[in-house]
Amino acid sequence: MKHFPIFLAVENRRILLSGGGDAALAKLRLLLKTEARIEVFATNPAPEIMAWAADARLALHHRPLSADDLPGAVLVYAADEDDAEDARIKQLADTADILVNVVDNLADSAFITPAIVDRDPVTVAIGTEGAAPVLARAIKRDLEEKLPVTLGTLARIGKSFRGAVEALPFGRKRRDFWAEYYFDKGPKALADGGAAGVQAGLRKLLVDHLTAQDRDGxxxxxxxxxxxxxxxxxxxxxxxxxxxxxxxxxxxxxxxxxxxxxxxxxxxxxxxxxxxxxxxxxxxxxxxxxxxxxxxxxxxxxxxxxxxxxxxxxxxxxxxxxxxxxxxxxITSASAAAVGIGQSLTRRGRNSALRVLTGHDTEGFAEQDWAALARPGTVAAIYMAKKGARFLQGRLLMHGAPAATPVTIVENASRPDQRIVDSTLATLASDLDTANLSGPAILLYGLSPRAAEARLPELQELANAP
Missing domain, CATH: 3.40.1010.10 (Tetrapyrrole methylase, N-terminal domain)
Structure with a gap:
């Protein structure tokens, strides 16, 4: 993480922006949602900026930003869309030790402005450290659809009630209260009785929680x-x-x-x-x-x-x-491992049963019904089998299992670092030694990865050759 996400207090604090074109407009539409004192420096500001200034939503200076303007500012935006002027603004801000954002210039920016989902006072900020703005916008769109517009109203009313809720013990009791308010009683009260209904419902909900017995562990x-x-x-x-x-x-x-x-x-x-x-x-x-x-x-x-x-x-x-x-x-790792090799754990004509086994138990290497496991067509998912692979191999061969029986070991099933070792009963122990697996692994006895399955007849023919 190269950018640490924080929410900066900007109420009644100065934010300066240099520029008057499209880049400036894009930033100002977001900044004007805050309660900061916005000051714009532009010799040729866009009409929208002129209108915002006329409405006293920002202060407009028809001149370039200078070093004398910086004292007391909390943030500076360089949005002139001119490399030389943006570099000058950055130098001024750096000298004054004020955080600066150079629009569309990640390398020279001390901070970035995220995509924002606004349900004031609930705010969701989405950042990709400049790597994927399109992805950030897609996430914003999805969240906009999922977060109801009434969420802000519920949050504002809830905020005004926080002092009263301190009567509840800190921790679980307060969390249970707020969870019931935001996800159950609050939305219902807002739909039925508006803001007044929410206020009344909050008071009743608090009484209910104050008088309720403690939740059992x-x-x-x-x-x-x-x-x-x-x-x-x-x-x-x-x-x-x-x-x-x-x-x-x-x-x-x-x-x-x-x-x-x-x-x-x-x-x-x-x-x-x-x-x-x-x-x-x-x-x-x-x-x-x-x-x-x-x-x-x-x-x-x-x-x-x-x-x-x-x-x-x-x-x-x-x-x-x-x-x-x-x-x-x-979901058990046997299912995830089978998905990883593109196989079904049961298949008509091959096996009507699946054995789920452990390679070792509290007494050590686990004994099984080896004769049943050694029969052709048997499929088994063997957990905790890495350490006991040589033991399993010996027991199965001793009981007549074909040496060419496919065995697949899947390490870290379903994870990004998943590894698949395609082996046979004859080479199981040596293949595991060579693979040097360090993560959790499951052994799929009787199964090969789908891509390797086509060569099984050839392997079996070699194994049966004189």
Whole structure:
């Protein structure tokens, strides 16, 4: 991030603009939305600028900007559309240590003006650091469509009521009040009774929240999916938005943690094979401890919590402590990995069943029904299999699985750094050693990437050759 976004207080402060043409007009249409004191310096101002000056919306000086004009200014815009004059204005502003924006010149600008969605006092600023103005305008258009024009009215009324709401304890109680106002009671009151109805509704809502019993603590066991934030369910997004505390696994993608509220407490309880390890009883203790404080807790697990997520142990701990819980399923990595190689996990004529296995459990490498797995046409999604790949390979070959059986390993399924290792049972261990995978990986036994599937008969023929 090369430009740090802030909202600058400009009420009754001077903003200077040099220029009187189209570039100046574009900036002034935005600046005039503020409560700043706008001063324009132009020898030949456009008629619109003359009209704004006549209406006392800005002060117009029919001359170039000089160094004597700068003291007390908070921002300067160079919008003369003349390289030499813009450079002169920049030099003046730099010397006076005032932030300057040279219109359409990112390199010489100390700040940039974002695209803005105006629902005063709600303001959404969109910036691309000058890289993609068209994209910023598209985002602005989408937000304009989604944010109702009444949002500003609700925000202005809500702002006038903030002092009264301080009677509620800081934190969850206030957030619950404002959430109910903005997303439920406020819009309904505005539609039914206008601004007066909103005022009356706010007073009643505050009384309701002051007299309501404290909300019980709760733990939501949430699936974060395989890593792509766009694969997160709407229910999971809502849980993250409401969470006071998020207890997350090591494999949860950083992009998903970024979706949490900034005020939320994030606790990393990641477990790493043959590495750092948070005991399961410690995870249970943290969930119970925070929920007993009346907090909304999200236990965030990579993939789907109902698949190798030790879900039952955590539910047992919550029920033993009398803590309410819910489950939000997620997309499991087996599905994301299959998508990554362009294959279906089940296909008519190939396999009518899918086996979901783990490469190791609490006792070490996991034993399976190897004879059943070794039968031709078997497809299995094997979780946590990197470390046990050589063990799996040996057991399957020992039980008669063809050496040419396709095996695909997908690392970081669905993420930008996804890697696919196309292998066979015969070369599985050596291929994994060569690939040197460091991220979470799932092994798809019996499946090849779609592009490689065409060469399977050739591989099988070689494997059966004398």
């Amino acid at each position: 709760h733990v939501a066991l949430v699936g974060a999916g395989p890593g792509d934030p766009e694969l997160l369910t709407l229910k999971a997004r809502k849980a993250l938005d409401e969470a006071d505390v998020i207890i997350h696994d090591r494999l949860v993608a950083p992009e998903i943690l970024e979706l949490a509220r900034r005020e939320a407490t994030l606790l990393d309880v990641g477990k790493q094979g043959f590495g750092r390890h948070t005991p399961q009883n410690e995870i249970a203790r943290l969930m119970v401890e925070h929920a007993r404080q009346g907090l909304q807790v999200v236990r965030l697990k990579s993939g789907d919590p109902v698949i190798y997520g030790r879900l039952d142990e955590e539910i047992d701990a919550l029920e033993a402590a009398g803590i309410g819980w819910s489950i939000v399923p997620g």
